[in-house]
Amino acid sequence: MNPDAPTTVLPRCAILDDFQGVALASADWSPLDGRVEVRALREHIDPLADPDGLVVAVEDCEILVVMRERTPLGADLLARLPRLRLIVTSGMRNASIDLAAARARGITVCGTASASEPPTELTWALILGLARQVHTESAAIRAGGPWQSTVGLDLAGRTLGLVGLGKIGGRVARIGLAFGMDVVAWSPHLDDERAAAHGVRRAASLTDLLAAADVASLHLVLSDRTRGLIGEAELRAMRPDAYLVNTSRAGLVDEAALLRALREGWIAGAGLDVYETEPLPTDDPLRTLPNVLALPHLGYVTRGNYGRYFGQAVEDVEAWLAGKPVRELG
Known part of the structure; x- marks a missing residue:
């Protein structure tokens, strides 16, 4: 091994609000092995109450996987995340993401299908x-x-x-x-x-x-x-x-x-x-x-729905890496 060879830094992905600690087990994330560094955050950080805390937690990430409208991503917060390039949200609409601000910063926003x-x-x-x-x-x-x-x-x-x-x-x-x-x-x-x-x-x-x-x-x-x-x-x-x-x-x-x-x-x-x-x-x-x-917002919390959501999140990340994003919002 050449110690002077440049080290490849993988893009980083944070999965937010994995309350039950099941995100990584709910789908096959292996297609991203060696291509993306993935981590799941179990504790919720409210960007309205603690924007600094959220920035510190994810400022090194190019990719965020967010759960519904739980983490508002407004223009001010997006401006503080200069590395961010892809947001994947559950569902095909998310009113808490400023799509115009994301687009202006070159951030792709994709969604996943949801079941009724x-x-x-x-x-x-x-x-x-x-x-x-x-x-x-x-x-x-x-x-x-x-x-x-x-x-x-x-x-x-x-x-x-x-x-x-x-x-x-x-x-x-x-x-x-x-x-x-x-x-x-x-x-x-x-x-x-x-x-x-x-x-x-x-x-x-x-x-x-x-x-x-x-x-x-x-x-x-x-x-x-x-x-x-x-x-x-x-x-x-x-x-x-x-x-x-x-x-x-x-x-x-x-x-x-x-x-x-x-x-x-x-x-x-x-x-x-x-x-x-x-x-x-x-x-x-x-x-x-x-x-x-x-109840603690359990409407979408089932094994089948999580498998669909996280599985399609992996697909969204793969498609973005290939330069061909799918299920884009807005």
Whole structure:
């Protein structure tokens, strides 16, 4: 070996927010062996609260693999990462990445395909959990509490209101129909024909849907038009025995109004998988309110979905290395 020969420095890739420590085992990363140095970071670093910490953690990287909208990558932060050349995000949209700023800096942004089955299944886990008070009864058993302290809600014959009838909303609708529920849907662009194609009725307005629903479930994309769609007026339109379920995006709901609704009994309860701040702070009231069934953003967290996401992330990196990026965003 010639000690004076130049050392080849491989491009570095950081996988962010690998909470469970499974990213490297969820897909075959071997195609990148000897070509990219890959590491996974398990601890979340919030770039809004600690931008310096995130910069220190990834400033040596040419590639970032990010999970959904968890790590906002705005223009200021991108400017502090001069080595960065490729961002791979789960899903084919990520509103927290400044695509224009990335493009201006020569950073390629690619996505991965997503499946609608896992979030559909988790939506129903929350609906069923709320209807039968699973969280309350399970906690009572663990604590040696009373035997059978609640009375469940029958779903058959009840009204399921879906705010959004896309891929996930459509799947949720089919299961609701199988339970014998009356399924009503609304979205800004939903028409009677598309609603009928799913076997459901179209509500005339969001307020009408919320007023009729025993369970209202949100399945819209977060945008400037839909942010804060469910506010105080909408929550007050719901009945005090109705439930709200959100497995979509936290920004669809005014969080302050939701906390009031839960504390003051405007609604019976909520099933939540998404939050404005993730991970949810340990002192957040949503962790302890008795009428909240809260999960730590598990909608996409399945073996199959992780295999698809990380497998396609590897493909995206390979294609970028070959100078032929695939699944580019924007």
